[in-house]
Amino acid sequence: MTTHGKKRPSRRMRTVAGVAIALMAGTLAGCGATPLGAAYSEDNPLVLRYADYTSATSGGPFQAFADQVTEETDGRIDFKQYWGGSLLGTADMPAGIRGGVADLGMFTATYYGSEFPFTEWISSLGSVSSTDYPDGILQANAAQADFAMNSEQVNEQFEDRGIKLLFSSHSITKYDIICTSPVTSLADAKGKRVRSGGALWDRELAAAGMIPVNVSITETYEGLQRGVIDCALASPKTVTAYSLWDVAKHYTEIPLSGINAQYAIMNLDQWNALEPEDRDAVWDAGYTWWLEYLKYEGLGLEEKLRTEGVEDKGLTFLEGEDDLVDAIEDQQSKVVDQMPASAPESLEDPEAVIDDYVTTMDTWLERVQDMDLGTPEDIDLSEYEETVKSKLWDRNRP
Numbered sequence: 001m002t003t004h005g006k007k008r009p010s011r012r013m014r015t016v017a018g019v020a021i022a023l024m025a026g027t028l029a030g031c032g033a034t035p036l037g038a039a040y041s042e043d044n045p046l047v048l049r050y051a052d053y054t055s056a057t058s059g060g061p062f063q064a065f066a067d068q069v070t071e072e073t074d075g076r077i078d079f080k081q082y083w084g085g086s087l088l089g090t091a092d093m094p095a096g097i098r099g100g101v102a103d104l105g106m107f108t109a110t111y112y113g114s115e116f117p118f119t120e121w122i123s124s125l126g127s128v129s130s131t132d133y134p135d136g137i138l139q140a141n142a143a144q145a146d147f148a149m150n151s152e153q154v155n156e157q158f159e160d161r162g163i164k165l166l167f168s169s170h171s172i173t174k175y176d177i178i179c180t181s182p183v184t185s186l187a188d189a190k191g192k193r194v195r196s197g198g199a200l201w202d203r204e205l206a207a208a209g210m211i212p213v214n215v216s217i218t219e220t221y222e223g224l225q226r227g228v229i230d231c232a233l234a235s236p237k238t239v240t241a242y243s244l245w246d247v248a249k250h251y252t253e254i255p256l257s258g259i260n261a262q263y264a265i266m267n268l269d270q271w272n273a274l275e276p277e278d279r280d281a282v283w284d285a286g287y288t289w290w291l292e293y294l295k296y297e298g299l300g301l302e303e304k305l306r307t308e309g310v311e312d313k314g315l316t317f318l319e320g321e322d323d324l325v326d327a328i329e330d331q332q333s334k335v336v337d338q339m340p341a342s343a344p345e346s347l348e349d350p351e352a353v354i355d356d357y358v359t360t361m362d363t364w365l366e367r368v369q370d371m372d373l374g375t376p377e378d379i380d381l382s383e384y385e386e387t388v389k390s391k392l393w394d395r396n397r398p
Contacts, residue, residue: 036100036273042075048270049080051102053090055241056083061296062106065289072281077274094265098162103270109261110198115161117344118153119261124200124339125357126257127332129173134379135368136173137298142388143364144170144260145290147357149396153347158263164271166264166286171298172235175201175256178248179231180224185321195220195232197259200335204256207331208324217242224248236301245313251305254320255328264289279398287393291385299379 040046050062059081066079082088088096093107094115113120129143130136148154148168158165175197183189189208196202196212205212210231215223217238223229225247232244233256239245264286271279309315320328336354343350367387374380 036269040076045076045078046274047078047080048103049082049087049101051082051088051093051096051105053085053088053093054083054106056081058241058296059083061289061292064292065285068285068288069281072285073278077278077281094161094163097265097267100267100270102267104166104264104266106262106264108259109263110259116157118157118347119263121339121343121347122154122353122357123259123261124257124335124342125354126170126200126260127174127255127329128336128358128361129170129258130365131174131255133302134299134373134376135365137171137294137302138368138373138381138384139361139365140170140173140258140260141290141294141298142368142384142392143361144168145388145392146364147360148263149392151353151356153353158265159268162268164266164268166266166282167290168260169262169264169290169293169297170258170260171262171294172237173258173298175233175235175258176251176253177231177256178234178239178244179250179252180227180248181230182250182316182318183231183252184318184324186323186327189324192230193228195223195229197233200257201233203335204328204331208254208327220244221247236305237297239309240301240304245305245309245315249314249316250318251309251315252318252320254325255332257332283397284393287389291388295381 050066052059052062062081066081069077070079082102088102088105090107090111092101093105094112096102097105097107109116109119110123129140145167148165154168155165177183177194179192183192186209189210192210193213194205194210195215195217196205202212213223213229215229220229220232220238221242221244224232224244232238232248234244234251235258239251245251266282271282274282305315306317310317339354340350343353347353368384371383371387372380373384
């Protein structure tokens with residue numbers, strides 16, 4: 001299966017990559033981390049390496065996690081951070097974590113569809129959360145974490161590859177489009193060239209009469225500026241991080257599928273080598289990381305988009321008309337209906353897994369809707385935070 005326009009590497013390329021990872025692991029063994037199984041203490045701390053291919057400007061959630069772990073372990077564990085792909089990039093994140101080049105990382109599993117077939121398959125359910133704000137974001141993040149923690153298939157997939165799952169996030173619950181001219185109807189959308197994100201979105205855009213274009217996210221700004229493309233798949237993160245709002249001023253809200261494939265992971269051997277009380281500290285701090293990631297990416301960037309975007313960038317927010325929305329949702333329904341036929345061969349009852357995922361989403365939406373969250377402008381997360389911690393992190397402690 002082709003994922004996000006990435007061609008599956010040949011066996012020779014994968015072998016070369018594996019050798020490279022092994023060599024990197026050997027070279028970097030002395031660059032911070034204490035060897036597996038070695039004694040560590042406050043005077044001789046275990047230094048865990050964190051790799052991320054995004055910018056360090058988004059590092060606040062991980063820093064909160066790292067600070068909590070260091071404090072709760074009385075300094076027995078510390079961290080060294082590598083941002084912007086300086087240690088591991090998008091192409092080698094899971095292999096690098098497994099091979100010990102880094103000890104922890106954040107990655108998007110759909111980039112590795114052939115290696116992680118179950119999470120690739122589940123990504124087709126990225127449209128089942130509510131699109132209401134903030135209910136949908138709170139629902140999707142809790143439900144995604146809940147499903148991943150309790151899914152035998154998810155955990156086995158990672159552990160079979162030497163990886164410990166700390167949590168999963170679903171902070172982009174839907175994609176919209178940002179365009180150089182207004183697009184709200186099927187008539188407006190027809191023939192518009194749109195920077196897509198992969199096969200799932202290609203089909204949704206095509207169903208709406210648009211033309212999906214394979215352009216890297218780093219080339220999207222120039223593509224919009226020069227008129228090579230008319231629109232781009234948009235979320236608060238992509239619009240703000242890549243300054244798309246400087247060259248496209250029309251933001252249309254439509255329910256394109258979100259991305260439910262963000263996973264925080266750790267080298268399994270390194271996890272098992274921790275003292276039991278230190279594993280507890282890492283697990284507990286994982287909740288802080290997850291929560292701060294939700295606040296930053298799920299809620300904070302949404303607020304930035306709607307305040308700075310309007311006041312400083314001149315963004316206009318538009319709503320997709322019924323015919324445009326219906327075309328997208330009809331395509332999403334077809335994809336979900338076809339999922340059992342495309343399930344991984346090892347999956348015995350794909351319908352049950354789909355039902356479990358959807359039920360988990362529904363359960364968390366009901367919980368969120370029963371909470372007193374205040375207003376969208378002043379969200380009170382206190383009840384939500386307590387519920388997630390007790391029902392997920394405390395209940396699923398390894």
